Amino acid sequence: MTARRHESDALARLAEAIAAHRPAAFSCSFGREDMVVLHLLSRLPLPVEVFTIDTGRLPPETHELIALAQRRFGRPVRILAPQAAAIEEWTADYGPEGFRASLDARRACCAVRKVEPLARALEGKRLWITGLTRAQAVSRAAIEVLSHDAARGLFKLSPLADWSDEQVDDYLARNEVPINALHARGYPSIGCAPCTRAVAPGEDPRAGRWWWEAPATKECGLHLSPDGRLSHARASQRPIDQQETA
Ligand code: SF4
Secondary structure (H helix, E strand, O other): OOOOHHHHHHHHHHHHHHHHOOOEEEEOOOOHHHHHHHHHHHOOOOOOEEEEEOOOOOOHHHHHHHHHHHHHHOOOEEEEOOOHHHHHHHHHHHOOOHHHOOHHHHHHHHHHHHHHHHHHHHOOOOEEEOOOOHHHOHHHOOEOOEEEEOOOOEEEEOOOOOOOHHHHHHHHHHOOOOOOHHHHHOOOOOOOHHHEOOOOOOOOHHHHEOOOOOHHHOOOOOOEOOOOOEOOEOOOOOOHHHOOOO
């Protein structure tokens, strides 16, 4: 693949999928890859709703980037929040910081704060665009560029699926795309504040997410089907819980 071929490929993937499957929505968590997708979309005159999920536990640096990105790209961002009653129920069951007590408790928190708002955001959509790459995590090594998410009844596009971390960094630098200030402080992957920490040089980039869990379980549920498989992985991939840890 030539130096910029991956870039034109991603633009073509976006244009073709958005034209074929409307309405389209981009779930943006404002990570590095998502900022690339946001910038790529700014180069395409096609209707795409951009939304993000404010879990209520995001770090202030992510809120600052959301505001900056809206100013920079002039594109409205739909911000979804969890349902208050569901958070109250989860907190009553597990306690305010109960997500570290067990994998079930953590997944229940992600279900309330992330997965349910995602379902609302995707209602009525025919295309779900993500910034996932295979390089991000062992649990994402088999994602497809375009797949059909039967459980949600839509197509799912990850236009950067085959991009390397270096290609992402190169695109961000060449286009002066703003990124989360936490990246410069050792946070390669950023989620909710209590479930994200900085990593040491050379450490796995996902090591700072849910660091008390095994690598193969580090998915919040946004990209899982009811059977536990990634909703856009090749059919042969085993459920997340049954994968070997790297
Ligand atoms: S990342 Fe942590 S705080 Fe955020 S929804 Fe998941 S368990 Fe809850």
